[in-house]
Amino acid sequence: MAVLLRGRRALVLVSAVGLALVGAAGCSSGTSSNANKDSAECAAFKQYQGHDGTTVSIYATIRDTEADLLEQAWKKFSDCTGIKIAYEGSGEMEAQIQVRVDGGNAPDLAFFPQPGLMNRFVKSGKLKPAPEKVKAEAAKNWSKDWIGYGSSGGKFYGAPLGSNVKSFVWYSPKTFKEKGYKIPTTWDELIGLSNQIAASGTKPWCAGIESGEATGWPATDWIEDIMLRDQGPDVYDQWVNHQIPFNDPKVASAVDRAGSILKNEKFVNASFGGVKSIATTSFQEGGLPILQGKCTLHRQASFYAAQWPKGTKVAEDGDVYAFYFPAVDASKGKPVLVAGEFVGAFADRPEVQAVQEYLASADFANSRAKLGSWVSANKGLDVNNVQNPIDKLSVQILNDPSTVARFDGSDQMPAAVGAGSFWKGMTDWINGTDTKTALDKIEASWPK
Amino acid sequence: MTATAGAGAIIAPEPLQAQPDSAVKRVRRKLNSRTASIVSILIAILWTIPTFGLFISSFRPENDIKTTGWWTFFSNPQLTLDNYNEVLFGTSSSSGQLASYFVNSLVITIPSVLFPIAFAAFASYALAWMRFRGRDWLYILIFALQIVPLQMALVPLLKLISTGVSIGGLTLLPAWAPQGVDRFMAVWLAHTCFALPFAIFLLHNAMSSLPGDLMEAARVDGATHAMIFRNIVLPLITPAIAALAIFQFLWVWNDLLVALIFAGGNAESAPMTVRLAQLAGTRGNEWQRLTSGAFVSMIIPLIVFLSLQRYFVRGLLTGSVKG
Numbered sequence: 001m002a003v004l005l006r007g008r009r010a011l012v013l014v015s016a017v018g019l020a021l022v023g024a025a026g027c028s029s030g031t032s033s034n035a036n037k038d039s040a041e042c043a044a045f046k047q048y049q050g051h052d053g054t055t056v057s058i059y060a061t062i063r064d065t066e067a068d069l070l071e072q073a074w075k076k077f078s079d080c081t082g083i084k085i086a087y088e089g090s091g092e093m094e095a096q097i098q099v100r101v102d103g104g105n106a107p108d109l110a111f112f113p114q115p116g117l118m119n120r121f122v123k124s125g126k127l128k129p130a131p132e133k134v135k136a137e138a139a140k141n142w143s144k145d146w147i148g149y150g151s152s153g154g155k156f157y158g159a160p161l162g163s164n165v166k167s168f169v170w171y172s173p174k175t176f177k178e179k180g181y182k183i184p185t186t187w188d189e190l191i192g193l194s195n196q197i198a199a200s201g202t203k204p205w206c207a208g209i210e211s212g213e214a215t216g217w218p219a220t221d222w223i224e225d226i227m228l229r230d231q232g233p234d235v236y237d238q239w240v241n242h243q244i245p246f247n248d249p250k251v252a253s254a255v256d257r258a259g260s261i262l263k264n265e266k267f268v269n270a271s272f273g274g275v276k277s278i279a280t281t282s283f284q285e286g287g288l289p290i291l292q293g294k295c296t297l298h299r300q301a302s303f304y305a306a307q308w309p310k311g312t313k314v315a316e317d318g319d320v321y322a323f324y325f326p327a328v329d330a331s332k333g334k335p336v337l338v339a340g341e342f343v344g345a346f347a348d349r350p351e352v353q354a355v356q357e358y359l360a361s362a363d364f365a366n367s368r369a370k371l372g373s374w375v376s377a378n379k380g381l382d383v384n385n386v387q388n389p390i391d392k393l394s395v396q397i398l399n400d401p402s403t404v405a406r407f408d409g410s411d412q413m414p415a416a417v418g419a420g421s422f423w424k425g426m427t428d429w430i431n432g433t434d435t436k437t438a439l440d441k442i443e444a445s446w447p448k
Numbered sequence: 449m450t451a452t453a454g455a456g457a458i459i460a461p462e463p464l465q466a467q468p469d470s471a472v473k474r475v476r477r478k479l480n481s482r483t484a485s486i487v488s489i490l491i492a493i494l495w496t497i498p499t500f501g502l503f504i505s506s507f508r509p510e511n512d513i514k515t516t517g518w519w520t521f522f523s524n525p526q527l528t529l530d531n532y533n534e535v536l537f538g539t540s541s542s543s544g545q546l547a548s549y550f551v552n553s554l555v556i557t558i559p560s561v562l563f564p565i566a567f568a569a570f571a572s573y574a575l576a577w578m579r580f581r582g583r584d585w586l587y588i589l590i591f592a593l594q595i596v597p598l599q600m601a602l603v604p605l606l607k608l609i610s611t612g613v614s615i616g617g618l619t620l621l622p623a624w625a626p627q628g629v630d631r632f633m634a635v636w637l638a639h640t641c642f643a644l645p646f647a648i649f650l651l652h653n654a655m656s657s658l659p660g661d662l663m664e665a666a667r668v669d670g671a672t673h674a675m676i677f678r679n680i681v682l683p684l685i686t687p688a689i690a691a692l693a694i695f696q697f698l699w700v701w702n703d704l705l706v707a708l709i710f711a712g713g714n715a716e717s718a719p720m721t722v723r724l725a726q727l728a729g730t731r732g733n734e735w736q737r738l739t740s741g742a743f744v745s746m747i748i749p750l751i752v753f754l755s756l757q758r759y760f761v762r763g764l765l766t767g768s769v770k771g
Contacts, residue, residue: 064729088713091725096708103606103709105625211732284732288515306733309511 042080048358051351052082058355059097060111060341063089066373073368077358083351094419101126106346109355111161114411115149116418118344122152128348130156130356137360141378149407150342158342159360162368163377165394166221166301166337166408168322172290173315181296187229187328191260194267197296203270205261206295207278208286209427216423218283219430220410221337222258222299228335229328230254233404240409242446246417247439255435262430270295279430290320299325301339302375302394315389322390324397332404336397339408340377377405414447421445506531506739513736531740535727545715546723546744553701553719554748555632556711560639560700561693567640568647569689573677575648576655577663587652593645602709605641609634609710631717634710639700647692654688655681690759694752701749720745 037049062070067089078085088107090096094117100106101121112118121127130138130150138147138159150158169190176183181197184190197204209218228236231250238244239251261267262278269277271294284307287298291312298304302322305314313319327335343359345352358364362380369376372387375394383399386392397403410418421442429438478484501518508521509528535546574580575587612623626634658681666676682689704721711717713726724745728735 062730063726064734066730086714089726089730090708090713090722091728092708099603099606099709102603104611105606105609282732284735285514292515303731306729306731309514 037080037082041076044363045077045080045358048077048081048083048354050081051354054082054349054351055084055086056109056352056355057086057088057107058109058111059088059090059093059100059107061089061091061093061113062111062341063091069371069374070368072371073364074355074358076367077355077364081354083355085355097121101346108345108347108349108352109359110344110346111341112158112344113339113341114418115152115158115342115407116412116415118150118158118342119152120415121344121346122155122157126346127157128345130159130345131348131353134159134353134356134360137357141360141362141365141380143377143379143405145405145407146340146377149412158344159356160377161341161343161359163338163340163375163394163398164302165375165397166339167225167325167335167397168300168302168304168390169325170287170290170298170300170304170320170322171296172293172319173317173321174319175290175293175296183323184326186326186330190326194261194297198266202294202296203267204296205267206270206272206281206286206289206298207262207268208272208281208283209278209430210280210282214419214423215279216425216427217410218286218300219262219278219426220418220422221301221408222262223255223426224406224409225299225325225335225337226258227251227254227409228337228404228406229325230257232332233335233406236406236409240406240412242413246443246446247436252435252439255429255439259429259435276431279427302390305388305390306373318389322393334397334400334402334404336403336405337408338377338398338405339411416447417442417445502739502742505736506743510736513739531737532744535737535740535744546720546741548715549718549720549723550744552711552715552717553721553745556635556639556707556719557697557700559632559636560643561696563636563640564643564647564696565689565692568644568651568692569682569685570677571644571648572651572655573673573681575652577676577681578673587648590645590648594649598642599705601642602705605638606709609637628716631711635707635717638706638710639703642706643696643699647696650692651685651688654685658684687759690756694756694759697752698749701745 037052042049060067067087071085071087074085077083093110094113097107097110097117098120101124106126118127135156138150138156142160146160146163147156150156150160171183175181181193182189184193194204207218207222209216211217224236227239231239231254235244235250239246239248244250263275265275268275269281271289271292272278272281283300287295287300287304287307288309289295290298291308304322308314308320315321324334324336327333343356345356362378365376365378365381366385368374369381369385369387369391373391375386375391375398377398379399381395383392383395386395398405410422412418413422425433425438425442428441429435504518504521505513507527507529508518509526509530512520512524512526537547538545571590575583575590608621610623610625612619613621624634662680663676666680671679702721703719704725707719707722711719711722713722724738724741727737727741
């Protein structure tokens with residue numbers, strides 16, 4: 001009996017501790033904003049006021065440091081309007097959002113990194129069309145292309161938020177200076193430089209496409225980038241919308257051009273091994289050999305800047321920097337592959353719409369850009385507010401009138417292809433499958 | 449549970465004495481040899497190497513982790529506590545601060561272990577020792593529920609909690625949609641539901657193997673069901689309860705899926721597993737933190753396992769051996 005008593009006492013103790021903890025957590029969660037809502041500081045937020053004491057929940061893939069900066073960027077808005085923004089970032093967002101929406105527990109707003117994913121909720125009728133005010137704000141701040149990516153079936157749903165430029169080749173300014181390399185401005189110069197480096201006995205390019213469940217996506221970026229250069233934006237659009245088949249000779253030509261670098265044993269895979277090592281090298285590590293001078297060129301988006309270890313100077317005169325992935329035919333403009341997030345709404349309460357409108361505004365883009373590591377195609381974004389050199393370069397490219405921007409194709413294709421067979425097909429292709437077989441397989445997987 | 453039937457045979461000595469060279473005995477002798485010991489030690493070392501490598505990595509500087517393998521540590525030993533510092537006491541609102549998520553994990557895990565054990569103990573007693581019609585069918589039904597994969601029930605359960613139930617305009621269950629710390633209750637409920645079929649199965653087998661004479665004697669002395677349950681059955685099935693507690697504890701502590709859906713990802717209610725999944729950053733650029741994060745999250749399960757270990761081994765036999 002003594003044993004039992006002791007057991008029971010322990011049980012009571014444990015439950016008491018548990019309850020105390022819950023209580024403590026409950027007490028600490030109450031926050032109060034004490035900003036004076038009529039002060040001069042808050043004048044800019046006058047139009048969003050009138051929703052004091054409400055909460056808007058946001059669900060997105062952005063997490064950790066970048067999430068902190070986001071929350072910091074809208075803090076003033078939150079203080080001045082009294083709208084509490086409950087932000088939640090998760091790496092599982094793309095899968096979990098479906099579960100939450102099906103379970104009747106959808107967030108008020110979601111930042112969709114892929115228009116294809118957003119369209120799925122438009123089709124199931126769960127997503128609310130953007131209200132007039134948001135539509136007007138977005139039309140003022142974003143180019144037609146971007147508005148198009150946020151629309152579905154002629155209706156505008158999601159205003160764009162952040163953007164990133166994918167057409168970059170990372171290099172080390174130091175190595176370039178030492179060896180006397182020049183930054184290539186045309187495709188031929190790029191291949192010429194690669195040959196020059198290869199002739200000196202080292203492989204010029206490094207790449208890595210391993211990324212857990214999403215293995216293969218960096219290779220699809222390669223193909224999209226070169227598709228834009230090899231075939232031009234019109235064919236690119238036809239390809240993305242499946243107006244030409246995936247195994248069209250035009251696509252094969254672009255893939256083969258990518259293969260002239262990615263499947264060339266003389267060019268890859270610097271410091272990792274042969275061509276096949278691309279498939280087993282993680283995307284995060286793919287470009288790191290540049291720092292040790294073991295690799296010279298690495299094609300990856302502007303967001304690769306976050307992968308360099310702390311203390312690395314990312315600038316034109318620093319340890320690493322990136323140049324624009326040159327066009328094949330410069331006379332046809334400057335093709336740029338871009339990506340970004342879109343703000344979709346599952347609720348149409350007035351406070352949700354206020355937040356939506358604020359996120360689409362130039363005010364927010366500038367407020368966020370001032371905090372660093374942020375790029376947006378928002379036309380109201382002042383380049384002087386953008387902090388890092390690489391982000392500045394991205395904004396300049398986005399705002400360049402000769403730029404022909406196209407959104408990441410795999411993010412627009414149906415998920416079965418864009419987040420499935422395209423990734424797998426390209427991984428097989430790196431592992432030795434020939435172009436035709438790989439493309440035929442992807443074409444066969446396109447949903448009818 | 450079938451594997452342990454063999455172990456039961458080893459314990460029962462009579463048939464073995466009759467034929468000394470039985471297969472069981474031969475296997476037993478072979479397993480006691482020196483070669484077998486060496487092989488098992490080798491296997492143990494082989495199994496531990498990845499964990500050991502992770503442990504070494506957690507003390508290496510970020511740049512080293514990202515560019516070289518952990519074994520280079522031996523030729524170039526460089527130690528730092530940066531990873532632990534960042535994970536435990538990171539200053540930004542969403543990086544580090546594992547400490548507060550640690551508390552969330554405890555708040556989620558403790559009731560999620562106690563509730564199913566309590567409910568299952570009552571239910572198994574009723575199913576094992578109370579006579580009522582349809583008792584066996586009820587037990588088979590509960591047993592069969594183990595087949596339903598948890599993943600299948602997630603969306604319906606979430607819907608039940610956030611929108612309630614109403615049939616033809618008649619509200620049977622109002623919408624609850626818990627917010628903030630109330631979400632803990634939703635997680636407790638989910639974990640309790642998912643644990644019950646197995647818990648009832650395990651405890652029922654332990655209880656039904658108790659000798660019926662004990663209950664009869666108690667009833668003759670005038671004991672009620674409540675008294676028999678408390679004074680006779682509970683003390684006798686302690687090993688089974690401890691084993692169940694370990695199973696359930698490890699499962700809930702390591703769970704990510706249920707927590708992601710029912711607890712959300714806010715610092716208010718998310719457990720450590722959710723935080724660990726976010727630690728690496730939006731594009732996995734801070735994955736060196738995962739090395740130390742893994743070891744921090746391992747501490748509690750290790751303590752629980754080591755302190756309840758003797759019950760664990762004893763409890764493995766529950767439900768398989770009668771008597």
